[in-house]
Structure formats: C-alpha cells, structure tokens
Amino acid sequence: MSLEKTHPKEVKQILSKYPPEHKRSAVMPLLYLAQREEGYVTKDAMKDIAQILDITETDVASIIGFYTLYHDKKAGKYRMQICTDLPCALRGADEFLDNLCSNLGVKVGETTEDGLVTLEAVMCLAACDRTPMFQTQGPDGIKYHEYMTVDRTMELIDALKRGNGEEK
Amino acid sequence: MEHILLRHRDIPDIKNLNVYKKNGGFAALKKAVTKMKPTDVTEVVKNSGLRGRGGAGFPTGMKWSFIDNKNWPHYVVANADESEPGTFKDREIMEENPFQFLEGLALACYAVSANVAYIYLRGEFWQVAAFLDEKIAEMEEAGFLGDNLFGTDYSLKIYTHLGAGAYICGEETALLESLEGKRGQPRVRPPFPPSYGLYGKPTIINNVETFTNVPPILTNGADWYKSIGTADSAGVKIFSLSGRVRKPGNYELPFGATFRHLIYEHGMGIQDGRSVKAIMPAGASSSLIVVDDKVLDTPMDYASVRTIGGDLGSASVIVLDDTVDIDWVINKTIHFFKHESCGKCTPCREGNYWMRHLTERIHSGGGSTGDVDLLLNVAKQMQGKCLCALGEFSTMAVVTGIERFPQDFKKAVKA
Numbered sequence: 001m002s003l004e005k006t007h008p009k010e011v012k013q014i015l016s017k018y019p020p021e022h023k024r025s026a027v028m029p030l031l032y033l034a035q036r037e038e039g040y041v042t043k044d045a046m047k048d049i050a051q052i053l054d055i056t057e058t059d060v061a062s063i064i065g066f067y068t069l070y071h072d073k074k075a076g077k078y079r080m081q082i083c084t085d086l087p088c089a090l091r092g093a094d095e096f097l098d099n100l101c102s103n104l105g106v107k108v109g110e111t112t113e114d115g116l117v118t119l120e121a122v123m124c125l126a127a128c129d130r131t132p133m134f135q136t137q138g139p140d141g142i143k144y145h146e147y148m149t150v151d152r153t154m155e156l157i158d159a160l161k162r163g164n165g166e167e168k
Numbered sequence: 169m170e171h172i173l174l175r176h177r178d179i180p181d182i183k184n185l186n187v188y189k190k191n192g193g194f195a196a197l198k199k200a201v202t203k204m205k206p207t208d209v210t211e212v213v214k215n216s217g218l219r220g221r222g223g224a225g226f227p228t229g230m231k232w233s234f235i236d237n238k239n240w241p242h243y244v245v246a247n248a249d250e251s252e253p254g255t256f257k258d259r260e261i262m263e264e265n266p267f268q269f270l271e272g273l274a275l276a277c278y279a280v281s282a283n284v285a286y287i288y289l290r291g292e293f294w295q296v297a298a299f300l301d302e303k304i305a306e307m308e309e310a311g312f313l314g315d316n317l318f319g320t321d322y323s324l325k326i327y328t329h330l331g332a333g334a335y336i337c338g339e340e341t342a343l344l345e346s347l348e349g350k351r352g353q354p355r356v357r358p359p360f361p362p363s364y365g366l367y368g369k370p371t372i373i374n375n376v377e378t379f380t381n382v383p384p385i386l387t388n389g390a391d392w393y394k395s396i397g398t399a400d401s402a403g404v405k406i407f408s409l410s411g412r413v414r415k416p417g418n419y420e421l422p423f424g425a426t427f428r429h430l431i432y433e434h435g436m437g438i439q440d441g442r443s444v445k446a447i448m449p450a451g452a453s454s455s456l457i458v459v460d461d462k463v464l465d466t467p468m469d470y471a472s473v474r475t476i477g478g479d480l481g482s483a484s485v486i487v488l489d490d491t492v493d494i495d496w497v498i499n500k501t502i503h504f505f506k507h508e509s510c511g512k513c514t515p516c517r518e519g520n521y522w523m524r525h526l527t528e529r530i531h532s533g534g535g536s537t538g539d540v541d542l543l544l545n546v547a548k549q550m551q552g553k554c555l556c557a558l559g560e561f562s563t564m565a566v567v568t569g570i571e572r573f574p575q576d577f578k579k580a581v582k583a
Contacts, residue, residue, distance in 0.1 A: 053349070063350075066352065067332030068334065069332040069333040086497065087254050087486055088253075089500055091411075123251075124335070124452075124504065125292055126250045126290070128253065130256075135292055142294035
C-alpha cells in the first residue's frame with residue numbers, strides 16, 4: 001500500500017517543503033514516515049518511495065545504508081541508543097552501558113526477550129553535559145533521556161512495557 | 169553581564185512569542201525589512217566583526233557579501249547538525265531562545281534576498297524540530313514570516329529538515345547533498361555555496377549560534393558588538409564545557425575570558441579534587457593541549473588559542489584530568505571518526521580505518537612502539553590530503569596526543 005494512500009496529508013505536506021522539480025529532497029522525511037510503524041523500512045516501502053520521487057530503489061537503499069537512524073531490519077519496538085563517546089565516557093557512560101546490559105540480560109546490539117528494547121551504543125548525541133544519556137527511537141519518534149541512572153532506565157522500560165513512554 | 173544569546177537565563181519564558189516581542193523581539197527584523205536595503209544589513213554584520221560560530225570562524229558579513237546576484241533564487245540554510253563530541257550549544261538556543269535564532273535567520277535571508285530558508289537539524293533533534301515547527305507557525309500567524317512582511321513586497325518561508333544521524337552532514341557541502349536527498353558526502357570546492365549551493369543556486373549557510381547573534385547586532389549596532397570581546401574575535405561565544413569538571417554546561421562569555429575562568433569559576437573546578445592534565449578546546453577534532461598555568465591563563469579567542477598549539481573552533485572545551493590516559497582518549501575519538509567517515513575520499517576512509525585498528529591494539533595492551541610510530545605516520549600522511557575537515561581534523565588528537573604525551577604511550581605499549 002502506497003504512503004500516498006495511507007498517509008496522504010503527511011506526504012503532501014512533506015512534498016510541499018521542496019520545489020517540485022527537486023522532490024528528491026523529500027526522501028529523508030518520507031523514510032521516517034515509512035519506518036514509523038514497523039521500526040524499519042520494508043522493501044515495499046523502498047519501492048513506493050522511489051516511485052513517489054521518481055528515483056531508483058537503489059537511490060533509496062543508499063540513503064538507508066548511509067544514515068544511522070534508518071533501518072532495513074526489524075529490531076525491538078524501541079531502540080535504546082546510548083551515547084558512549086568521549087565526553088559521555090569521561091562521566092561514566094561505558095559503565096552505565098555495561099550495567100544496563102547486565103540488568104537487561106542482553107549484549108550491545110541484542111533485543112530483550114519480550115521484543116521491547118534493542119540496546120545500541122551510538123556516536124555523539126550532543127548532550128555531553130547531561131550524561132549518562134540515551135535516546136529512544138520508537139513508534140512515537142525519537143526522545144532524549146538525560147542524567148540517567150540504571151534505576152531510572154529500568155523504570156522507563158517498565159513504563160514502555162505499560163505502553164507509556166514517559167519516565168516517572 | 170546579561171546574556172546576549174542565552175537570554176532565557178535572564179528572561180523567563182522568552183520562548184513565548186509575546187514575551188520575546190515585549191523584550192524587543194522582531195524590532196530588528198521590522199527595521200531591516202522596512203527601513204534598510206539588504207546590502208545595508210550585510211554591511212552592519214560585516215562591520216560588527218561577527219565570525220561564524222560553527223568552528224571555522226569565517227567572517228559572517230563577508231560570507232553574505234559573496235552571494236552571487238547573477239543567479240536566482242537564493243537560499244539560506246541554518247546548520248543545526250551539531251554532532252561532534254563536546255558540542256551541545258545549538259540545542260539549548262533552539263529549545264530555549266528559539267525566536268532570536270529564527271529572527272536572525274530571517275535577517276540573513278533578507279540580507280541576501282532569499283525567500284526560502286531551511287533549518288537542517290540532525291535527525292536526533294526530532295523533538296527540537298517539532299518545537300521549531302510550532303514556533304515558525306506562531307511567527308507566520310503573527311505576521312513575522314510569510315507573504316508581504318510588514319506590508320512590503322518581501323516574503324519569506326522557513327522550513328525544518330531532519331537529517332538522520334551522520335556527523336559529516338555538519339560539513340556545509342555534505343549538508344547540501346543531504347538536503348537534496350542524497351548521501352551526505354562533501355562536494356569538491358570551489359565552487360563554494362554562495363555561488364553554487366542548494367540545487368546549484370547561491371546559498372548562505374551559517375551555524376545556529378551565528379544567526380542568533382544577528383538581531384542584537386542590528387538593534388545595538390556594529391560598534392556595540394565590536395566593543396565586546398577582543399580585537400580579532402568580536403562579541404560573545406557560548407563555551408560548551410564537558411568532561412571531568414564538576415559543573416559541565418554552556419557558558420556564554422565574551423571572547424578573551426580565560427580557560428581558568430571557564431573551568432574553575434563556571435565549571436567549579438575538577439571532579440574529586442584532581443588536577444587538569446589536558447584540554448581539547450574544540451571538541452573531538454581538537455588538538456590535545458598539555459595544561460599548565462600559561463594555558464589556563466590564555467584568553468579564549470581565535471588568535472590566542474593558536475599560540476598554545478590548538479584552535480578555538482566551536483569552543484567545545486573537553487577537560488581531561490590526571491587519571492585519564494591519552495591512548496584511551498585517542499582510541500575513543502578515532503572510533504568516532506572511523507564510524508563517521510563518509511567514505512568518499514580514500515585518505516579519510518582508509519586512514520581512519522587503520523588508525524582505529526592501531527589505537528585499539530595500543531590501548532588494549534597488544535601494541536608495540538612500532539605501532540605508535542606507524543599510527544603517527546598514518547595520521548601525518550592523511551594531513552593535507554582529505555576532501556574535507558572531518559578527515560583533516562580526525563588526525564589532530566592522534567598527532568598531538570603522541571607528540572605531547574609520550575609517557576602515556578610508553579605505558580600503554582608496556583602494559
């Protein structure tokens with residue numbers, strides 16, 4: 001099913017931002033739209049976006065492969081992406097990630113048994129003064145969680161289980 | 169001193185349009201659009217001495233004056249892709265003082281006769297983009313954006329555009345490629361964006377902090393701005409302080425304040441009573457500077473930081489204390505650059521791969537003195553050969569780390 005049929009308003013609004021002769025610019029917002037529900041971009045969605053923008057499927061795939069926030073494989077409902085770059089690591093981010101792995105019983109890159117959370121270590125998230133921190137990428141977009149502890153993170157995961165993305 | 173950029177710290181709720189307006193908001197835009205020629209706006213910015221705050225420090229007014237008036241339409245793009253370890257100032261501006269940034273962006277558009285602007289935000293700033301969309305809509309509703317501004321024939325639209333997690337998209341030509349819907353890989357320059365930018369049209373790209381300086385400059389005049397800071401570095405800067413200080417954060421100070429002032433007055437000194445071993449004054453792409461009293465008393469401006477063997481860049485000061493091993497630091501930074509190399513040019517793609525291989529081996533205790541020599545050799549071979557600053561500056565911590573902290577590498581290869 002085409003995005004133009006399932007999300008006509010959003011597609012129209014996205015395309016309206018760019019000159020009609022340069023509609024290829026809409027590929028990134030359309031990819032976010034396509035992966036919103038499943039958490040990854042399906043082959044059908046790639047084809048669909050290529051058709052909407054008059055570009056090849058290879059062009060679309062090359063965008064997915066280049067940028068870290070697009071995914072072509074299913075993972076947990078939420079990706080929990082922990083920044084472990086230098087400033088965060090100087091304030092304990094590596095230890096935070098290790099402790100989180102132990103608590104969740106997964107390694108980096110793995111998904112919890114219930115399919116809720118995939119734990120990932122990512123590059124700089126531009127919140128070096130509020131670390132340990134991570135972002136969650138899920139059906140409701142991308143959210144930052146700052147000044148985190150393992151306890152607060154486990155509370156957040158409980159909230160996500162209950163279908164409530166807010167921290168206590 | 170009152171804040172010029174982080175005004176939300178003095179004026180509660182300045183992100184509310186009416187509060188911003190009551191505190192002088194949009195007066196500069198109205199004055200420019202109704203009483204000034206576009207080139208007059210550029211002239212004021214040029215005379216103020218404002219330099220780009222994204223890292224390169226290029227004179228802003230001069231950049232605007234390069235816009236090619238033989239080719240139309242013109243575009244302005246705000247670079248809100250801050251992604252380098254150590255940088256975190258633009259998000260605070262956009263979240264807390266959004267209208268001043270948007271007014272500055274609108275002024276830049278008027279100055280170069282652009283009717284469309286894009287704000288390119290890193291994809292992780294999803295919530296910030298949604299917030300800015302709301303603020304843009306409020307400005308349109310209030311008549312500060314849209315058609316026939318202030319009853320003139322000047323019209324302006326501003327759109328947000330989200331990237332998707334690629335540090336290289338902070339490089340201006342890679343950003344343009346990305347905005348055009350391609351992989352974010354730098355273009356060969358020249359031509360530069362003021363003559364060949366978005367969709368091949370003349371385009372001005374500046375950092376969020378740069379635009380945010382513009383409304384107070386238009387309001388108070390170029391001389392007022394030049395009276396703040398130092399001779400070569402006019403005005404104020406947001407210094408982002410991170411690492412092993414007790415109070416990391418964004419601190420807005422005039423250029424010329426010292427590292428000691430930043431670290432000990434604002435950052436409240438070093439955690440656990442330790443001492444400073446090194447600083448990186450411009451994020452992960454910085455040189456590592458051995459800290460002594462002379463360094464601590466060095467004024468933070470573009471010229472002075474060069475005298476101590478570094479560059480001010482985006483003024484993202486990472487502090488390392490005496491417990492930190494430099495071989496670990498460069499392993500961390502090279503992990504970042506290897507991951508973020510776009511792969512377009514061979515020196516960066518291959519060089520960072522090999523540097524990561526070597527820094528990992530050295531840091532994990534499996535390296536030799538030959539590995540350290542080879543690492544330095546690889547880094548130096550990359551210098552001057554990369555297509556863009558990502559590759560060039562990925563080598564800075566490696567070269568200065570090995571040359572200035574040899575004891576850390578001796579220890580690492582013995583371990």
